[in-house]
Amino acid sequence: MPAVSRTFQIPTGSRSVQIVLHEPSLTEDNLGWKTWASSYLLAKRLHLLRLPEAPAGSQRRVLELGSGTGLVGIAAAAVWGAAVRLTDLAEIEANLAMNVRDNVQVIESSGGVATTGVLDWSDTKNSPSDEIQYPIILAADPLYSPEHPASLVQTIGRYLHRSAEARVIVELPLREAYAPEIDDFHHRMRALGLEVREQGEETGYDDWRAGEEGGLKEVRCWWGVWAWKDLKAWSSAQAGSQHISSHPWNYFSYDALGK
Numbered sequence: 001m002p003a004v005s006r007t008f009q010i011p012t013g014s015r016s017v018q019i020v021l022h023e024p025s026l027t028e029d030n031l032g033w034k035t036w037a038s039s040y041l042l043a044k045r046l047h048l049l050r051l052p053e054a055p056a057g058s059q060r061r062v063l064e065l066g067s068g069t070g071l072v073g074i075a076a077a078a079v080w081g082a083a084v085r086l087t088d089l090a091e092i093e094a095n096l097a098m099n100v101r102d103n104v105q106v107i108e109s110s111g112g113v114a115t116t117g118v119l120d121w122s123d124t125k126n127s128p129s130d131e132i133q134y135p136i137i138l139a140a141d142p143l144y145s146p147e148h149p150a151s152l153v154q155t156i157g158r159y160l161h162r163s164a165e166a167r168v169i170v171e172l173p174l175r176e177a178y179a180p181e182i183d184d185f186h187h188r189m190r191a192l193g194l195e196v197r198e199q200g201e202e203t204g205y206d207d208w209r210a211g212e213e214g215g216l217k218e219v220r221c222w223w224g225v226w227a228w229k230d231l232k233a234w235s236s237a238q239a240g241s242q243h244i245s246s247h248p249w250n251y252f253s254y255d256a257l258g259k
C-alpha cells in the first residue's frame, strides 16, 4: 500500500470542512498510518451528537485515543471548535503531528485547537491528575488484539472526568474475528461504571483498499456514547444543592461513589 494524501469532507452542521491527511505506506505493525472506515463515519457524525454544552466561556476539552492519522480528532477540533489532544503510540505520533500541522487553518478557522502526544494504553505508570482528565474521550477502531479491551478501558478510567456530563464516544467496526474483543470491551466499560446513552449501526468503507481487493470493502460499524451511570443521581442532587457547586465539570472523588 503506497503512501498517499487523502481529502475528507466533514459536515459541521452549517457547512463542511475539508481535511487533508497524509497516510504513509502501510506496514502490518503501523495500522495507524491509514484512515479506517469507522473514523470517517465518526468524524461525519460529530455534528449530530447531542452532547452536554461546555460551561459558558470555556472551550470543550477532548482527548482522542489511538488517533492514527488524526481524522476524528482534527474533525472534532473543527466541528466543535474544541481543544483536542490527539494521541497514539510513539511510532504513529510523528505523522499524526504533521497532519495536525497541515490542517491548522481549518482547525483555527473554527476556533479549535489541536495538539498531539504519545499515550500508550498499556502504560499504567503515568497517572493523570484530575486537572487533565477530559469531559470527552473519542476512539475509532481501537480493538484488534486480546489485550486492547483491558488496556483501553483502564486508560478511559484514568482519563475520563468524573462528572455527569462526561462522555466516551466510540466507533467500532463489527469484524467477526474481533467479536470477543468487542464483547470484552462492553463488559469492561460497564464494570468501570459506564453505560451506553446513545448508539447505532452504520456502514462505511475501507476505501484505501479499493485497488487491493477489486472494489470498495464494506464495513459495518457500531457507534456508541457512554456516560457514568451513577452520576445521574449525583448530578440531580447537585442541581438542588446550595452547598456544593453545580459547575458541570467539577471533579469529585470516584471513591466517594464507593467504586
Ligand SMILES: C[S@@+](CC[C@H](N)C(=O)[O-])C[C@H]1O[C@@H](n2cnc3c(N)ncnc32)[C@H](O)[C@@H]1O
Residues within 6 Å of the ligand: 031, 032, 033, 034, 035, 036, 037, 038, 039, 065, 066, 067, 068, 069, 070, 087, 088, 089, 092, 119, 120, 121, 122, 139, 140, 141, 142, 151
Ligand atoms: C486500526 S487503527 C485506527 C486508527 C484511527 N483511529 C482510525 O480509525 O483511522 C488503531 C490505532 O490504535 C493505536 N493503538 C494500538 N495499540 C495502542 C496502544 N497500546 N496505545 C495507544 N494506541 C494504540 C494504533 O497505533 C492505531 O493508530
